Amino acid sequence: MLAIRLQRNGRKDLPLYRIVVQEAQRHPLSGRIVAQVGSYNPHTKATVIDKELVNKYLSNGAQPSSRVVRILTNQGIEMPKWVKAYNEKHAVAKHADKLRKNQPKEEAEETAEEA
Numbered sequence: 001m002l003a004i005r006l007q008r009n010g011r012k013d014l015p016l017y018r019i020v021v022q023e024a025q026r027h028p029l030s031g032r033i034v035a036q037v038g039s040y041n042p043h044t045k046a047t048v049i050d051k052e053l054v055n056k057y058l059s060n061g062a063q064p065s066s067r068v069v070r071i072l073t074n075q076g077i078e079m080p081k082w083v084k085a086y087n088e089k090h091a092v093a094k095h096a097d098k099l100r101k102n103q104p105k106e107e108a109e110e111t112a113e114e115a
Helices: 051-059 066-074 105-114
Strands: 002-011 014-023 035-041 046-049
Touching (some): 002 051
Antiparallel strands (some): 002 014
16 A cells, blocks of 8 residues: 655754655655655745646555645645545643643732732
8 A cells, every 4th residue: 555655854953855655564764665746845834746646646545644634735635535634633731720820810819929
């Protein structure tokens, strides 16, 4: 099975990514790719994609990763119905009642008066 995923390039602290089609069982850094279909620079948000190649591999069943789905939809490429849409992650505090902003105002005023 083929996967469309990001392959990291660039130098330390300055990543650049290739958007590649690769066998799903291979590690992204193995270097063995089927095709390079684009590139992505996370710093400038510059994206270069060969839309015809992407549509070809999507129609043949290549599974895009969640990050690649986000990049492709931002570029206006329609995903097939079987591709799962990415979900926005929402951070949830484990102990929200212990956060300073959730404490009663009276305690905050008392500590200010004591100081």
